[in-house]
Amino acid sequence: xxxxxxxxxxxxxxxxxxASLALALVMIYQSTxxxxxAQGEMAMFATYFAxxxxxxxxPYWPAFFLTVIFAFVLGVVIERVIIRPVENAPVLAVVAVxxxxxxxxxxxxxxxxxxxxxxxxxxxxxxxxxxxxMSAHEAGAIGVTLVVLLALYAFFRFTPLGLALRAAAQNPExxxxxxxxxxxxxxxxxxxxxxxxxxxxxxxxxxxxxxPNMMGGVLLxxxxxxLVGGIDNPGGAVFGGFLVGVLENVLGAFVIGNELKLAVALxxxxxxxVVRPSGFFGKVFVTxx
Amino acid sequence: MTxxxxxxxxxxxxxxxxxxxxxxxxRVFQFNLVLVYAIALLGLNLxxxxxxxxxxxxxxxxxxxxxxxxxxxxxxxxxxxxxxPVAGAVCLLxxxxxxxxxxxxxxxxxxxxxxxxxxSLPSLLKYHHLEKWTGGVQGIxxxxxxxxxxxxxxxxxxxxxxxxxxFTLAVxxxxxLLAWNILRxxxxxxxxxxxxxxxxxxxxxxxxAMVKSLAFGVSAMYTGVAGALGAIAIQYVAPDSFNIxxxxxxxxxxxxxxxxxxxxxxxxxxxxxxxxNIADDISRAAPWAIFGIFLIGFVYLMPMGIAGAVRMxxxxxxxxxxxx
Numbered sequence: 001x002x003x004x005x006x007x008x009x010x011x012x013x014x015x016x017x018x019a020s021l022a023l024a025l026v027m028i029y030q031s032t033x034x035x036x037x038a039q040g041e042m043a044m045f046a047t048y049f050a051x052x053x054x055x056x057x058x059p060y061w062p063a064f065f066l067t068v069i070f071a072f073v074l075g076v077v078i079e080r081v082i083i084r085p086v087e088n089a090p091v092l093a094v095v096a097v098x099x100x101x102x103x104x105x106x107x108x109x110x111x112x113x114x115x116x117x118x119x120x121x122x123x124x125x126x127x128x129x130x131x132x133x134m135s136a137h138e139a140g141a142i143g144v145t146l147v148v149l150l151a152l153y154a155f156f157r158f159t160p161l162g163l164a165l166r167a168a169a170q171n172p173e174x175x176x177x178x179x180x181x182x183x184x185x186x187x188x189x190x191x192x193x194x195x196x197x198x199x200x201x202x203x204x205x206x207x208x209x210x211x212p213n214m215m216g217g218v219l220l221x222x223x224x225x226x227l228v229g230g231i232d233n234p235g236g237a238v239f240g241g242f243l244v245g246v247l248e249n250v251l252g253a254f255v256i257g258n259e260l261k262l263a264v265a266l267x268x269x270x271x272x273x274v275v276r277p278s279g280f281f282g283k284v285f286v287t288x289x
Numbered sequence: 290m291t292x293x294x295x296x297x298x299x300x301x302x303x304x305x306x307x308x309x310x311x312x313x314x315x316r317v318f319q320f321n322l323v324l325v326y327a328i329a330l331l332g333l334n335l336x337x338x339x340x341x342x343x344x345x346x347x348x349x350x351x352x353x354x355x356x357x358x359x360x361x362x363x364x365x366x367x368x369x370x371x372x373x374p375v376a377g378a379v380c381l382l383x384x385x386x387x388x389x390x391x392x393x394x395x396x397x398x399x400x401x402x403x404x405x406x407x408x409s410l411p412s413l414l415k416y417h418h419l420e421k422w423t424g425g426v427q428g429i430x431x432x433x434x435x436x437x438x439x440x441x442x443x444x445x446x447x448x449x450x451x452x453x454x455x456f457t458l459a460v461x462x463x464x465x466l467l468a469w470n471i472l473r474x475x476x477x478x479x480x481x482x483x484x485x486x487x488x489x490x491x492x493x494x495x496x497x498a499m500v501k502s503l504a505f506g507v508s509a510m511y512t513g514v515a516g517a518l519g520a521i522a523i524q525y526v527a528p529d530s531f532n533i534x535x536x537x538x539x540x541x542x543x544x545x546x547x548x549x550x551x552x553x554x555x556x557x558x559x560x561x562x563x564x565x566n567i568a569d570d571i572s573r574a575a576p577w578a579i580f581g582i583f584l585i586g587f588v589y590l591m592p593m594g595i596a597g598a599v600r601m602x603x604x605x606x607x608x609x610x611x612x613x
Contacts, residue, residue, distance in 0.1 A: 035397050037345075037404065085589060091396035092343055093588045096544050099345065099537055100584035107577030115573070216533065220408050223401060259416045262409040269405040273398055274390040 006133050007249045013138030014207070014221075015245020016145030020200035021222035022229070022237035023152070024193040029231050031169040031189040032087075034094060038101035039197055040219030042078070044212060045105050046071035046198035047205050048113055051120060060123045064202060068195045075194025079187040109212045120205035141203040148199055149238060152192075165189060217262055221248060224268040230282020240279070244268065301555075305458055309451040317450045318522065319562060324457045325519040326558035328464050330542045331551065332511025335468060337540075338549035339477065340504040341484030343396065346403030348535030349410045350380050350509040352526075354516025356414070359429040359526040360422050369434045369521050373460065376517035377510045384509020388502035407536040414528035428527025431520065457518050464511060469551060471507070480504050481549075512539075534577075541580045545587050547596025556595040 021039060028036045036042075049070050053063035078101065086097050124140035156162035167175040168185035176182050200222075201215065208214045225244040229236025244265070252261040278284045309317045333347045357376035361367040367375075387406070391399055413419075415426055423429070436452035471477050479500045482490035491497050520526045538561050546557025560583075565576035591598055 033397075035401055037400075082585065089588075091400070092337065092341075092548070093592065095343055095345070095397065095400045096540065096584055096588045099540060100581040100588070102581075103534075103537060103577050103584070104581035107574040107581065111572050111574035111578065216408055220405055223405065227401075257417070259412055262412045266405045266409040270390060270402050273402055274393055277393070277398070 002133075003253070004250065007253045008246055009134045010138060011246035011249030012242055013134070013141050013245070014204070014249065015225075015242035016142045017200050017204045017241075018218065018221045018225045018245050019238040019241025020145055020148060020196050020203070021218060022225035022241045023149070023234055024197040024200070025222060025226045026229075026231060026234050026237045027189050027193040027196070029226070030234075031165070031186050032083075034083075034098075035223070035231070036193070037095070037098040037219075038105060039193065039222070040215030041102045041105040041109075042071070042074065042194050043197035043201035043218075044215045045109055046074065046194070047120065047201035047210060047214075048109055050198075050202050051113075051118065051205075051210055054121060060121060064123070067198050067202065071198030072191040072195040075191040076187045078194070079190035083190070084183075106212050113212070115212060118210040120202075120210045122206040137206055144199065144203055148196060152196070152234070161188075217265075220262060220265040220269075221245070224265040224272075226279075227269055227272045228279050230279030232283055233279070233281040236279055236281035239281070302462075306455075309454050314448060314450045317454050319566070321450070321454045321457050321522050322519065323555075323558045323562045324454070324461045325515050325522060326542060326561055327554045328461055328518065329512045329515035329539060330546060330557045331464065331468050331554040332508045332515065333539050334543045334546075334548065334550070334554055335471070335480075335511065336504055336508035338543060338547075338553075339472060339484065340480040340501065340508075342391065342501065342505065343400040344403040344508070344536075345400050345533075345540060346405070346407035346410070346536050347508075347512050347539045348531050348533065348537075349403075349406045350384060350512040351516035351519070351535060351539075352410055352414065352528075352531035353383055353509075354380050354513030355520035355526045355531070356423060356429075356516075357513070358517035358520045359431050362431045362521075363429050364422065370456070372521075373514055373517050377514045380513025380516075381506045381510040383513075385502050385506030387509070388505025391505060392498050392501055403536075404533070407533040411528040411532050414531065423528075426528060428525060428530075431524050431526075433524050434521060453522055457522070460514065460518060464514065465551065465554075468511070472551070476500065476503070538580070541584050543594075545583055545594055547594030548592075550594065550596035550600075552599075553594050553596035556599075560595075 021043065024039050024043075025036060028034060028039070046067050050063050050067040053066060054060060058066070082097060082101060086093050122137040122140070124136040127136065156166060164175070164180045165185050165188060167178070168180055168182045169189070172182045175185075200218070204218055205214065208218070221244050222241070225240035226237045227240070228243060229238070229240030231237075247268075248261055248264050251264055252258050256263070272279055308320055312320075329347070329351055332350075333344060336342050336344055336347075354376040357379050358369070358372040361372045361375060362369060391402065394402055414423055416423075417425065419425075433449050434453060434456075435449055436447045440447045440452075472480075479490065479495045482493070482495060483497055483500060487497055542557030542561045543553065544557075545560050546555070547553025561580075564579060564583075568575040568579050587594060593600075
């Protein structure tokens with residue numbers, strides 16, 4: 001029983017990270033109906049930026065917030081410069097651009113920082129809390145995720161800018177008519193998504209270590225999480241994240257073994273897409289022919 | 290086929306046949322891989338270029354083909370040439386089965402599902418219950434096929450690299466002819482019709498579900514045969530050589546070579562084989578950076594790829610010649 005509880009708690013911790021990245025995917029999907037294949041690599045790039053700062057002697061938390069700002073700017077610039085020209089292009093062109101972005105970020109990071117695996121510090125103490133069930137980092141990661149979620153909720157619910165962003169995503173034409181600059185709102189959405197991704201990257205790096213390919217698996221779980229929850233529903237993405245985290249850990253530890261953990265994500269993704277493409281909480285769309 | 294189309298093909302074949310006699314063994318090996326990639330790209334192009342179904346996971350079918358060949362040769366002593374039909378058949382079935390759920394997915398979602406397949410495949414290949422056959426993380430080493438004794442009895446000297454090149458060339462020619470025949474026939478037109486206007490195609494009586502799953506199966510078969518040929522040429526298979534980046538290389542190949550173009554597969558294969566070779570001198574990351582930049586560049590500036598540019602250039606030259 002102890003072992004199960006341990007796995008569930010560990011699953012909640014990684015689930016929080018998946019939830020953050022899934023939230024980043026949902027943010028971009030909501031405003032553009034695109035799935036960002038480069039989300040993981042953007043997070044990885046931001047995490048390397050944090051590593052450079054910390055190595056240069058900046059204390060953890062200032063480095064953390066500087067990285068969030070850096071990721072935000074990175075997201076805005078990528079939307080403005082690279083995504084904008086293919087906004088209305090065929091799906092294949094958009095997918096190709098996302099994949100190109102993934103490859104470029106991955107190789108540039110490898111070029112600058114080499115492919116050797118680096119340790120990444122955690123801001124939380126090393127000793128376990130809650131008895132032996134959970135490390136402080138896992139508890140901290142859950143805490144950080146919840147803070148990010150609350151901050152986002154407050155931003156979208158209570159600020160005029162948040163309202164404008166929601167309007168631009170829901171109905172671009174009408175939003176434009178009332179004077180919202182829809183193009184910039186999209187860029188802002190990308191910036192926010194990149195910033196959330198950056199947080200996820202910094203939280204997962206102490207667990208998986210820093211390496212240009214570290215986000216490959218995480219991105220897959222985040223896709224699964226976003227789809228399970230419904231890809232247009234932020235709350236659903238968070239629920240999906242925690243669910244996928246727990247499933248992955250419990251199944252990996254007791255049922256199928258660690259090697260097949262990624263297959264859980266594959267099965268979830270294909271299963272959800274085939275059986276219920278709108279996920280648990282997504283809107284069902286009916287297309288008129 | 291008109292005479293104007295036949296001449297460049299004849300020249301290309303002549304060059305391809307003469308090549309092993311002119312260049313070093315290592316180059317022969319590289320050109321062998323170009324042919325392998327050309328078959329794989331042709332397969333992906335049948336699906337993505339002609340049928341409009343995006344696959345970011347074709348590395349998986351390449352891997353299945355490669356493992357089929359390696360396991361049959363290593364564990365069951367099957368001769369290398371006999372592994373190709375098996376690899377093709379297994380991948381045809383695997384692709385067809387994957388194509389069935391893929392029917393319900395369009396555009397981005399299909400890309401997502403195949404991306405998941407590509408990312409998770411290496412870990413499936415490492416699965417320890419399959420280790421008996423797959424060799425786990427270590428992979429499988431296979432012997433290099435010797436040229437048949439027929440040549441030495443004729444008094445001709447031919448080394449294994451050259452022999453393998455000619456063998457791959459023969460397979461490639463058959464595969465290209467087959468693709469050309471599929472595409473100009475009823476099924477090929479149905480594939481293109483589904484890509485451009487799937488509702489209209491269905492109204493015209495095209496069995497969309499069947500054609501789409503068949504396209505997936507045939508495409509996987511091409512890539513699987515290429516995988517088997519690649520494994521025989523490299524003489525080694527291991528899970529980590531079939532990661533998501535292999536699938537991405539294929540995508541780069543068809544976009545740069547030219548979508549919905551048979552000759553594009555050859556341009557794309559040359560690009561993905563030789564550009565990394567040149568760029569490797571700069572840095573280990575350089576080939577990937579170049580792939581990424583070229584991919585974006587082609588999407589923005591030359592969406593028809595090299596094949597499209599060649600076609601346009603030829604048409605312009607022709608117009609000039611007529612105006613004179």
